[in-house]
Amino acid sequence: xxxxxxxxxxxxxxxxxxxxxxxxxxxxxxxxxxxxxxxxxxxxxxxxxxxxxxxxxxxxxxxxxxxxxxxxxxxxxxxxxxxxxxxxxxxxxxxxxxxxxxxxxxxxxxxxxxxxxxxxxxxxxxxxxxx
Amino acid sequence: xxxxxxxxxxxxxxxxxxxxxxxxxxxxxxxxxxxxxxxxxxxxxxxxxxxxxxxxxxxxxxxxxxxxxxxxxxxxxxxxxxxxxxxxxxxxxxxxxxxxxxxxxxxxxxxxxxxxxxxxxxxxxxxxxxxxxxxxxxxxxxxxxxxxxxxxxxxxxxxxxxxxxxxxxxxxxxxxxxxxxxxxxxxxxxxxxxxxxxxxxxxxxxxxxxxxxxxxxxxxxxxxxxxxxxxxxxxxxxxxxxxxxxxxxxxxxxxxxxxxxxxxxxxxxxxxxxxx
Numbered sequence: 001x002x003x004x005x006x007x008x009x010x011x012x013x014x015x016x017x018x019x020x021x022x023x024x025x026x027x028x029x030x031x032x033x034x035x036x037x038x039x040x041x042x043x044x045x046x047x048x049x050x051x052x053x054x055x056x057x058x059x060x061x062x063x064x065x066x067x068x069x070x071x072x073x074x075x076x077x078x079x080x081x082x083x084x085x086x087x088x089x090x091x092x093x094x095x096x097x098x099x100x101x102x103x104x105x106x107x108x109x110x111x112x113x114x115x116x117x118x119x120x121x122x123x124x125x126x127x128x129x130x131x
Numbered sequence: 132x133x134x135x136x137x138x139x140x141x142x143x144x145x146x147x148x149x150x151x152x153x154x155x156x157x158x159x160x161x162x163x164x165x166x167x168x169x170x171x172x173x174x175x176x177x178x179x180x181x182x183x184x185x186x187x188x189x190x191x192x193x194x195x196x197x198x199x200x201x202x203x204x205x206x207x208x209x210x211x212x213x214x215x216x217x218x219x220x221x222x223x224x225x226x227x228x229x230x231x232x233x234x235x236x237x238x239x240x241x242x243x244x245x246x247x248x249x250x251x252x253x254x255x256x257x258x259x260x261x262x263x264x265x266x267x268x269x270x271x272x273x274x275x276x277x278x279x280x281x282x283x284x285x286x287x288x289x290x291x292x293x294x295x296x297x298x299x300x301x302x303x304x305x306x307x308x309x310x311x312x313x314x315x316x317x318x319x320x321x322x323x324x325x326x327x328x329x330x331x332x333x334x335x336x337x338x339x340x341x342x343x344x345x346x347x348x349x350x351x352x353x354x355x356x357x358x359x360x361x362x363x364x365x366x367x368x369x370x371x372x373x374x375x376x377x378x379x380x381x382x383x384x385x386x387x388x389x390x391x392x393x394x395x396x397x398x399x400x401x402x403x404x405x406x407x
Contacts, residue, residue, distance in 0.1 A: 010156030015148060022144040030136035058165060059158035064185040065292065066177055077177060079170035080160050085185040086169045089194060092186065093201040096297045096386060100208030103393035107215040110400050 013054045021047035032121040034112060038105045045098040049091045056087035064088065180371040182290045190295060191375040191382075195354040198378075199339050202385050206336045209389035213329075216401030229253045230260070255317060257405040263314065271313030278306040286383040290372065296382030303383065304390025316399055325395065325403065328388045335385025339378050346374075 024047060027040025064085035066077055109119060116124045155162030172189050182188040190198050229238045231252055238253075286299030311319035343354040351358030356374025357367035365373065395403065 007152065010159075011151050011154060013157045014151040014154060018144050018147045018151070021147075022140045025143065026136060026140045029140065030133055054157070055155075055162065055164050057158045058160045061160070063293070064173065066183045066185065077174050079165075079173045082173045082185065084165045084169045085172055085189050087164070088186045089189045092190060092295070092297055093198060096301065097201060097204050097208075099301070100205045100389065100393070103397065104208050104211050104215070106397050107212045110397065111215055114400070 014051070017047045017051040017054070020050065034109050034119045034121065038102065038109065041105065042098065042102060045094070049094055049098075052087040052091045052094075056084035058083045179368065180375065181368050182372050182375060184290055184292065184295075186293075187289045187295050187375060187379070191378045192354075192356065192371055195343070195378065198382070199343065199354070202336055202339055202382050205389050206332055206385060209332055209392045212393050212396050216396045217403075218401045228256050228258065228260070230256045235262075256315075257317075259405045260315070267313045271309055275306050275310055278309070279303060282306065282383075282387075286379060287376070289379055290376065296379035297386055299379075300383035300386025301390060303387040304394075307387070307391045308394045311394060311398070316395065316403070316405060320395070320403065323391060325392070328392045328395070331388035332385050332392065335381045335383070335388065338381030338384070342374060342377050342381070 021044055024040045024042070024044030027043065028037050031037055031040065058080065061081055061083045064082045066082070112124065113119055116127050118124055118127075155164075159165075172185055172193060176182060176185045176188045180188045180192055182192075225242050227240045229240060230236070231238070232254055233252055237256070282299045282303035284299075285294035285302060286296055289295035289299070307319065307323055310322065342356070342359075346355050346358045347353055349358035349361060356371040358370075359374050360367045360370035363370050363373055399405065
């Protein structure tokens, strides 16, 4: 029982991202509306960003910016005092790329709407079959 | 389909949760992610590049090649949106509408009619034109310069505080989008035309790749900014710091222009006449 509790306490962050990720995946699989699918994709990306940022976390550590004095005070920098900067770097670019992919996805949705006058998947499907 | 999707997602999620049993705990300093390459970055950044913000140093220096292609991804997203939506052939309309800004009278010019003199009193409008909301317009005009100053600060101060090219570029792009929302698309296009935007996002990628190529010409590896020391007249460590700043400016310009072109295309479905 105590073991289970420690597992839950030390791992609950991952569970949050998995739930968020599955909400996005569910929206992408089940929803018929293309815009809802795009929203699902955004939620999925956000879950992955959260996951990466959380694995960079360290206990009793501060943000990865080294404090420095004007005299160039060189005191030793220890890796345990700063959280891991690498996931932050990767996700910094991922956020902007996700905005870019969102823009392209919306552009495609506009194109689909101009062609079929609908964003519902089944209506588009029936129009394709008629042709 | 609904139940099938739910069961598939549920199974997938359970598998993921089962997988987390092996994962390191929340905030564990000895987790594998924090023990391989990141201690090097944290401990050596100051002596290698003299940049206190480790994230900026890793982004633009240690992993500069990666970031260059991220910029290229954003560039190609802007290009893709342009190719998908932009309608190059302008639909010929039978009439054009011009509004006299002082009196608010709208002129309808039939086909073949004479244009009003290109003075400042007249502005071209569309059939869907709605009067500007005074409060929104005034607030927009008031707040946009501060947003832009803040964006430039975020780009320029990325070495010492959270910030950098990507974040500053997005804020700068948001200020143009705010202008386009609080006025209309035509007045935004008068300030920041499509050609200028295209020039900017090309320029941004060009600055980044050009800095890398310059390092080759000066006899070092691609994107090894310490080679810039000879033309910037500083020592190699400071040259890396300056190189990061140059690259971040390039990223900021590219991101800003892509944000603006995405908005312009999406909001008017590529027709560039009337927006939101």
